Amino acid sequence: MTAVASTPTRRRSAIGWFAIGLIIVIVGSVGAALSGLWNWNQREALDPESAGPLGSxxxxxxxxxxxxxxxxxxxxxxxxxxxxxxxxxxxxxxxxxxxxxxxxxxxxxxxxxxxxxxxxxxxxxxxxxxxxxxxxxxxxxxxxxxxxxxxxxxxxxxxxxxxxxxxxxxxxxxxxxxxxxxxxxxxxxxxxxxxxxxxxxxxxxxxxxxxxxxxxxxxxxxxxxxxxxxxxVPSLADTDLADGDPSLGELTPPWVTPVIVLLLGAGLAAALWRGRRFGPLVAERLPVSVRASETTEGRARLYAQSRDALHAADQLRIPALGRIGRALGLGTGASAAEIADAAAARTGLDRAAVRGTLIDDIPRGDADLVALDTRLRHLEDAVHAAVRPERNPR
Known part of the structure; x- marks a missing residue:
């Protein structure tokens, strides 16, 4: 599937690059002006051609x-x-x-x-x-x-x-x-x-x-x-003093500068080569379809292999908290503790037990995970029963 950038997209891209270049030019001009102003303020003291307060x-x-x-x-x-x-x-x-x-x-x-x-x-x-x-x-x-x-x-x-x-x-x-x-x-x-x-x-x-x-x-x-x-009118450029300290260029071997220039050129070429984009990103169809059950099983095997029971417990608790919160009419910003307290109050269950199921209990192995999954399902059923109780037939 081929993606071709539309004309408006190219126009927006060109305008963006032009704006970036204009900002760089403006910042450079302002910096040069401030630097020149500073130099002028420095040189105007006792300068016979300066009309400033410190000039002469x-x-x-x-x-x-x-x-x-x-x-x-x-x-x-x-x-x-x-x-x-x-x-x-x-x-x-x-x-x-x-x-x-x-x-x-x-x-x-x-x-x-x-x-x-x-x-x-x-x-x-x-x-x-x-x-x-x-x-x-x-x-x-x-x-x-x-x-x-x-x-x-x-x-x-x-x-x-x-x-x-x-x-x-x-x-x-x-x-x-x-x-x-x-x-x-x-x-x-x-x-x-x-x-x-x-x-x-x-x-x-x-x-x-x-x-x-x-x-x-x-x-x-x-x-x-x-x-x-x-x-x-003296200036630093008008000097007869010889600088006895060697410069950085004099201390470095002669091959350093060409190598630095070569590395910079190579880095720039690599950036242009690998960083080019010919248009906006497009979505393409995968060559094969993967069933959701296979993805879930594969992720479960990874959790089991790593023996990360706490992470697996979070994968069970987070969806359950979302479903219980929606059933209780709580907003998306409700915390896990608020959802647990609301569920205990609505169902009449022990508050500590509910918080343990949703937050506090730390599973140690597969058996604890299975037990936690069972308790989460029972808690969800209790919440739904408390929110929408079945009417008794007359």
Whole structure:
């Protein structure tokens, strides 16, 4: 008997596969969008092209309005090329992807360096004796130093503070907590021509905080001393650090990858070969007819061979419970205990004896099974007699 799938069935199957593919595309697109959004949120902090709360686009625009050329360098080659050969200020955030040599190479060709996210490493490299000193929760503080750029800017509210122990040529401004909000020292290559400044740009120079106190004036005074401002934006891709740990691919033998690909291809081919379906399942006639009595006898022989008397007893009790429950008018959801209690109450038989017959008694052998079958038939007869008693003839 041949089964041919109808056109509506094929159409429904095609629509189902199309819906699955569409769901996969949508989920992938949403995941990619969320991943990109997360990456953007990560990179927008102190980014001169970001208009978000943590970006610094407002400061870059102010510098341009004051006549400075602001160059955004997203790799160190561009930053080095723009700094070389002219007076320029290097705005340098924390750059963990660069080695000490790469940081020093950029700083040496810049006239001024403004560290807007100082960490212990960059402070140690560019300002001898400088170190981090925690954070301050105080409000705006006065400069309290002789640095003209800070004096003209007025009070600010620094968060990260620093110290310059042993750095005699370093000026300390904005005393707060256990340190100072601004350090200004001589440049690496020529102390008379340039300088290095360290300040917490995340607290003062972002779009959301630039308009507070003297933040904008201080940023303009520190970065606007030269015609060009090269703002370096670090990234993990722009690194000169060599990874000394071998990768998983380097540790595995060269034959592993081809074998994995071959196994995957074989598994896919087997799935397509054995998993194909040409249409809906159809019922076919058996080549021979098997009488119900033969099936019952065969199952009985299996129970007898396995000596599973309890399972055989359940095969006797379950149909009997269904018939007794229907005779008593109980619903299909009635439990065995409820049926046993109802049968005892209707027939007047001992409740424990009825529950033993229907539930509790455990047969030990064939003789017990025969006795249980007899008791079940007598109980069914008693229930039917109680439910539909014969009328006595007049």
């Amino acid at each position: 686009l407002a400061l870059a625009e102010i510098l341009r309005e004051e006549g400075m050329q602001v160059i955004v360098a997203r790799d160190r080659e561009t930053a080095a090329r723009e700094l070389d050969g002219r007076p320029a200020t290097l705005v340098l955030p924390d750059s963990p992807a660069l080695s000490n040599a790469a940081v020093l190479a950029l700083a040496r060709i810049a006239t001024d360096v403004v560290l807007i996210e100082p960490r212990s490493r960059t402070l140690h490299l560019l300002m001898t004796g400088a170190a981090t000193a925690g954070v301050s929760a105080n409000g705006p503080v006065e400069p309290g130093c002789d640095v003209a750029d800070a004096v003209r800017s007025g009070p600010v509210a620094p968060r990260a503070v620093f110290t310059a122990e042993g750095g005699e040529a370093i000026s300390e401004c904005y005393a707060a907590a256990d340190g100072f909000g601004l350090l200004v020292g001589p440049a690496l290559q020529d102390a008379s021509a340039g300088r290095v400044a360290a300040i917490d740009g995340r607290a003062l120079f972002t779009n959301e905080s630039l308009a507070e106190d003297g933040n904008a004036a201080l940023a303009l005074n520190l970065m606007g001393r030269h015609p060009a401002v090269v703002w370096y």
